[in-house]
Amino acid sequence: MVTIETSPGDTGQRRPRPASRRAWGIVVLLFLFFTLNFADKAAIGLASHQIRDNLGITAGQYGLLSSAFFWLFAVGAVTLTAVLRKISYTWGAGLLMVTWIVSMLPLTVQTSFGVLLACRIALGFFEGPTHALCQSIVADRFAPDKRATAGALVNAGSSVGPLVAAPVLTWVILTWSWHAAFAVSLRWVCCG
Numbered sequence: 001m002v003t004i005e006t007s008p009g010d011t012g013q014r015r016p017r018p019a020s021r022r023a024w025g026i027v028v029l030l031f032l033f034f035t036l037n038f039a040d041k042a043a044i045g046l047a048s049h050q051i052r053d054n055l056g057i058t059a060g061q062y063g064l065l066s067s068a069f070f071w072l073f074a075v076g077a078v079t080l081t082a083v084l085r086k087i088s089y090t091w092g093a094g095l096l097m098v099t100w101i102v103s104m105l106p107l108t109v110q111t112s113f114g115v116l117l118a119c120r121i122a123l124g125f126f127e128g129p130t131h132a133l134c135q136s137i138v139a140d141r142f143a144p145d146k147r148a149t150a151g152a153l154v155n156a157g158s159s160v161g162p163l164v165a166a167p168v169l170t171w172v173i174l175t176w177s178w179h180a181a182f183a184v185s186l187r188w189v190c191c192g
């Protein structure tokens with residue numbers, strides 16, 4: 001929401017007040033939110049060999065697993081966006097983060113192909129509305145002339161996530177296991 005600053009003798013020309021520190025702090029949090037959103041997707045690709053070996057699955061099954069994230073992505077984007085409009089966008093972001101934790105938690109321990117597949121489908125469904133949600137939060141807090149910059153900073157998280165996650169998660173996978181990569185991703189989601 002843009003606050004309009006007026007003064008006595010105002011000629012009717014209103015200038016939006018500059019964005020507050022709190023609004024820019026929210027942009028930083030949304031950037032981290034978006035960074036984590038894309039970092040968790042990197043984990044499944046980086047761990048592909050270990051996952052295939054550990055679960056004894058074929059290349060075709062792994063392809064099915066990789067694509068499962070997107071099966072309900074669009075459905076989640078449309079339906080959850082409609083639901084999140086009924087509540088605060090800030091609370092919506094928190095709820096999405098909780099669903100990510102719940103859908104990734106089973107991947108931190110020994111699991112089956114079916115559980116991994118179900119978790120990827122659920123994660124895709126709940127990540128669907130993330131972009132629209134983040135941009136709605138930005139639009140609520142910035143004047144039109146500042147929205148593009150704030151929105152671009154948030155979107156930068158989609159590039160920074162894999163950039164940072166790739167070397168860190170590769171090291172974790174090679175040092176411990178693919179389950180540890182999801183545990184580290186959860187740690188980032190929970191504690192930033």
